[in-house]
Amino acid sequence: MEEELLMVRVAELYYDEDKTQDEIGALLKISRWKVGRLLTQARERGIVRIEIVHPRARRLGLERQLVERHGLAAAIVVPAPDGDDGTLDRVAHAAADYLTAMRPVPRTLGVSWGRTLRAVAEALPDGWATGVTVVQLNGGVSLNRRSGGAAGLAVTIAQRASGHVSLLPSPAILERVETKLAIEADRTVAGILEEAAEAQAFLFTAGPCDATSAHVENGYLTASDVEELARRGAVGDLLGRYIDTDGNIVDPQLDARTVGVDLARLRGAKRAVFVTAGAAKHDIARTVVTNGLCSVLVTDENTARALLEEQ
Amino acid sequence: MEEELLMVRVAELYYDEDKTQDEIGALLKISRWKVGRLLTQARERGIVRIEIVHPRARRLGLERQLVERHGLAAAIVVPAPDGDDGTLDRVAHAAADYLTAMRPVPRTLGVSWGRTLRAVAEALPDGWATGVTVVQLNGGVSLNRRSGGAAGLAVTIAQRASGHVSLLPSPAILERVETKLAIEADRTVAGILEEAAEAQAFLFTAGPCDATSAHVENGYLTASDVEELARRGAVGDLLGRYIDTDGNIVDPQLDARTVGVDLARLRGAKRAVFVTAGAAKHDIARTVVTNGLCSVLVTDENTARALLEEQ
DNA sequence: CGGTGCGCTGCTCATATGAGCAATCTGATG
DNA sequence: CATCAGATTGCTCATATGAGCAGCGCACCG
Numbered sequence: 001m002e003e004e005l006l007m008v009r010v011a012e013l014y015y016d017e018d019k020t021q022d023e024i025g026a027l028l029k030i031s032r033w034k035v036g037r038l039l040t041q042a043r044e045r046g047i048v049r050i051e052i053v054h055p056r057a058r059r060l061g062l063e064r065q066l067v068e069r070h071g072l073a074a075a076i077v078v079p080a081p082d083g084d085d086g087t088l089d090r091v092a093h094a095a096a097d098y099l100t101a102m103r104p105v106p107r108t109l110g111v112s113w114g115r116t117l118r119a120v121a122e123a124l125p126d127g128w129a130t131g132v133t134v135v136q137l138n139g140g141v142s143l144n145r146r147s148g149g150a151a152g153l154a155v156t157i158a159q160r161a162s163g164h165v166s167l168l169p170s171p172a173i174l175e176r177v178e179t180k181l182a183i184e185a186d187r188t189v190a191g192i193l194e195e196a197a198e199a200q201a202f203l204f205t206a207g208p209c210d211a212t213s214a215h216v217e218n219g220y221l222t223a224s225d226v227e228e229l230a231r232r233g234a235v236g237d238l239l240g241r242y243i244d245t246d247g248n249i250v251d252p253q254l255d256a257r258t259v260g261v262d263l264a265r266l267r268g269a270k271r272a273v274f275v276t277a278g279a280a281k282h283d284i285a286r287t288v289v290t291n292g293l294c295s296v297l298v299t300d301e302n303t304a305r306a307l308l309e310e311q
Numbered sequence: 312m313e314e315e316l317l318m319v320r321v322a323e324l325y326y327d328e329d330k331t332q333d334e335i336g337a338l339l340k341i342s343r344w345k346v347g348r349l350l351t352q353a354r355e356r357g358i359v360r361i362e363i364v365h366p367r368a369r370r371l372g373l374e375r376q377l378v379e380r381h382g383l384a385a386a387i388v389v390p391a392p393d394g395d396d397g398t399l400d401r402v403a404h405a406a407a408d409y410l411t412a413m414r415p416v417p418r419t420l421g422v423s424w425g426r427t428l429r430a431v432a433e434a435l436p437d438g439w440a441t442g443v444t445v446v447q448l449n450g451g452v453s454l455n456r457r458s459g460g461a462a463g464l465a466v467t468i469a470q471r472a473s474g475h476v477s478l479l480p481s482p483a484i485l486e487r488v489e490t491k492l493a494i495e496a497d498r499t500v501a502g503i504l505e506e507a508a509e510a511q512a513f514l515f516t517a518g519p520c521d522a523t524s525a526h527v528e529n530g531y532l533t534a535s536d537v538e539e540l541a542r543r544g545a546v547g548d549l550l551g552r553y554i555d556t557d558g559n560i561v562d563p564q565l566d567a568r569t570v571g572v573d574l575a576r577l578r579g580a581k582r583a584v585f586v587t588a589g590a591a592k593h594d595i596a597r598t599v600v601t602n603g604l605c606s607v608l609v610t611d612e613n614t615a616r617a618l619l620e621e622q
Numbered sequence: 623c624g625g626t627g628c629g630c631t632g633c634t635c636a637t638a639t640g641a642g643c644a645a646t647c648t649g650a651t652g
Numbered sequence: 653c654a655t656c657a658g659a660t661t662g663c664t665c666a667t668a669t670g671a672g673c674a675g676c677g678c679a680c681c682g
Contacts, residue, residue, distance in 0.1 A: 008365045015361045017371050020668060031632060036670065042363075050326045050361050052353075054319045060328050331638060342662060347639065 007042040010035055015048060055090055056097075062304040066289075066297060069308060073270065073295040074098075077304040084278075087300045091277040092119035095298040098273065099203065100128040106271065110137040110199035110261065111154050112239050114214055116275050117205050121156040134158035134165045135196045137204060138239040138260025139172035168192050170259045172240045173220040180257045189259075197261045201271040204294075206284040209234045209242065229254075236284025238263060238293060245283075247291030266293045273298060282306040318353040321346055326359060366401055367408075373615040377600075377608060380619060384581065384606040385409075388615040395589075398611045402588040403430035406609040409584065410514065411439040417582065421448040421510035421572065422465050423550050425525055427586050428516050432467040445469035445476045446507045448515060449550040449571025450483035479503050481570045483551045484531040491568045500570075508572045512582040515605075517595040520545045520553065540565075547595025549574060549604060556594075558602030577604045584609065593617040 009028065013019045014035075021039070025032040042048045059077040066075035076098055078090040099109075099120075109132050111117060134154045151167050158165035170189055174180040183189055207213045209230045215221040215237065229251060233244035240258045242250045247263075249255045266272045274294030276285045285303055288294055299307075320339065324330045325346075332350070336343040353359045370388040377386035387409055389401040410420075410431075420443050422428060445465045462478050469476035481500055485491040494500055518524045520541045526532040526548065540562060544555035550571045553561045558574075560566045577583045585605030587596045596614055599605055610618075 004365075005367055008363060008367050008369075011363045012369055012371050015363065022668075032669090033632060034630095037630095040670090047363060047365050048361065049364050050359065052319060052322045052326065052358060053360050054315075054358050056316055056319050058319075058323055060323050333638075343639090344662060345660095348660095351640090 003038075003041075004045075004047070006030075007038045007045070007047055010038045011042045011048045014039055055086070056093065058094070059301050059304065062301060062308070065308055066304055070289050070297075071292070072289070072297055075296070075304070076298040078300055080300045080302050088116065088119055088277045089123070091275060091298060091300050092116065092123040095120045095203075095273065095275045096123035096125070096128065098296070098298060099124065102201070102271070105129050106132060106200035108133040108135055108195065108199045108201075109157070110135050110196045110202045110204075111157060112137045112204035112260075113140055113149075113153050114205045114207060116277060117203065118153050120203070120275055121153045121160075124157060124160050126160045127162070129161040129163070132158065132161040132163040133195075134161075134163060135192060135199055136166065136168040137196050137199075137202065138258070139168055139170040166192050166195055168196070168259070171220065172215065172218070172259065173254070174257045174259065177253075177256050180259060183259060193259075193261060197265050201273065202266060202269055203273045203275070204239060204266070205275050206236050206238045206281060206288055208280045208284055209236045210280070212280070213237065215240065235287050236281065238266070238284075238288060243287060243291075245287050245290075247287060247293060263293060267291075270295055272296065275299070276303060278303070279306075286310075314349075314352075315356075315358070317341075318349045318356070318358055321349045322353045322359045325350055366397070367404065369405070370612055370615065373612060373619070376619055377615055381600045381608075382603070383600070383608055386607070386615070387609040389611055391611045391613050398613075399427065399430055399588045400434070402586060402609060402611050403427065403434040406431045406514075406584065406586045407434035407436070407439065409607070409609060410435065413512070413582070416440050417443060417511035419444045419446055419506065419510045419512075420468070421446050421507045421513045421515075422468060423448045423515035423571075424451055424460075424464050425516040425518060427588060428514065429464050431514070431586055432464045432471075435468060435471050437471045438473070440472040440474070443469065443472040443474040444506075445472075445474060446503060446510055447477065447479040448507050448510075448513065449569070450479055450481040477503050477506055479507070479570070482531065483526065483529070483570065484565070485568045485570065488564075488567050491570060494570060504570075504572060508576050512584065513577060513580055514584045514586070515550060515577070516586050517547050517549045517592060517599055519591045519595055520547045521591075523591070524548065526551065546598050547592065549577070549595075549599060554598060554602075556598050556601075558598060558604060574604060578602075581606055583607065586610070587614060589614070590617075597621075 006028070010024055013024045013027065014021065021032045021035040024035045057079050059079060062077040063075040066072060066077065076094045078094045080087045111134055134157045136154050140149055140151055154165050154167060168189065170183050174183065184193065207215070209226060211223045211226060213221070213226055216223055216226055229242050232250050234242040234250040235245055236242070239260045241255055241263055243263070244250050272294045273296040274288055275298045277300050279302060282303055285299065286307055289297060289307055317339070321335055324335045324338065325332065332343045332346040335346045368390050370390060373388040374386040377383060377388065387405045389405045391398045422445055445468045447465050451460060451462055465476050465478060479500065481494050485494065495504065518526070520537060522534045522537060524532070524537055527534055527537055540553050543561050545553040545561040546556055547553070551569045552566055552574055554574070555561050583605045584607040585599055586609045588611050590613060593614055596610065597618055600608060600618055
């Protein structure tokens, strides 16, 4: 259309050449109001594209939609760069920013573990808060306080806030229920689980239900265990607990052998910050969000879109 | 820098969320003037990128620079899409637009030939002008008035302007000088050459000096002829005449066997429209432009940059 | 032929924005 | 510690812009 060409000319003069709408009108022999209208149309039609190019950019529009649609307290959505690389980093940074800005500062922060949370820990600057006690929400891998395992992650977060850390000295999943009960009966463990359950804020991720799961990697489950769980409807795990799309525990037997706070704690929490990135976790992310298992969601644009499209 | 993050937040609220600078100031607890300044900086630093996405978009900034730097009457620069495909089409369209808008409408228009000009001819809409006589500037290939050869191109342009066409019934380059002189002595040929030389506007392209040249393709020259020309400093041809970077004829002997108007005519012309696209022609384009062989340049962004970067 | 309603135009006026400037802060230097 | 240059801030005021509205032309339909 001829009108469209005019939009292009007007947009060039306005945005590239910094002319006023008046000047453009004079130049193209149209009224300045028409120039204004053409500009509006050009933006609407996408002829003029305005984008914010920055690793820390956000998608406020998607955030708002997510909050409305899923009744969240907040949502943080970062753009996914073209190559998909760096997405995790961006999400992690965004989560770190959110934690840093969170008011009131929680006295105790419950954390889970995983690659995503490790990235968040690394993204937190020294002094992101002061005096926050970090407590593990579920059983971890190494008991070494050095970086590397789940413990290291919690330690890092605590150190950078000049705070304390309460590690949960237990495997994630035990072989027998009796062992699990015995461990929970231990006064230290019980104390920590108590502390974790009462944490003022939670920070956690979820894992997909496939062979890449951290549980398989760490030997708590075998690839075939996970396959079986998936067959029974599991879409992923949260604090080591495998759930289906309705948010229900898939295998109560397995769950009874899993050490960590109950998912009910997340459901009730005012500040349950769920961090997720990548297409592999879209399903579990949907489950978490639609079942009210988090109040704050930090994710990437693609995940956000996936969470908004259905229904 | 912390300031930079603020720019990002401000830019998001302003451009994505359509908030006023006042509102943003209130939201972020900074004065509205600071908001304005942050926005300016964000644009300067390229955090906010505004682009005009349209096949007919132009690069007015580059156009202005070209006009200034090389003393042109006008320059038309189109963005080069990522895949480089479609660039020729865009340039051709832009040339067609320019011709259509050219005032006063030339009574006679001299044209050369080549793939680029063919694209221009195809891009001209029916009725782009009325009553323009199109005359060939140099010897062509087929004398068939149908589309395909150089003749068809001129015919197309004329037809779409409801005008006449004067074809130059001669090969581009002859084997012997005597033959060339004999052809030029022919009254028809002489008349057309006269008409061409007096044309009120010229429309032409240039070819690179390599085996892809249309002259090789059409058998006027062999690949080794072209190689030899290149060795002697030729960067390409204009109306069949091979020139070096200083705009001088490389091989006077060859030139004496070439039928068509003299390059001097272009140099003096007020409306010599040179159309070029693609990296292969950067060198010859530079030669044409720096030696004043055109007054109007129609090209793509990359060529424009190449013409601006040196010295 | 005469409505009648829709879309486009150019206006008025309120608001948003940028230029320019004085006040203030910062931090380097003697 | 005093001083001063340079940056940064928040202002005033002129200008640019968008919202909303009345007038106009045009196509459609009775």
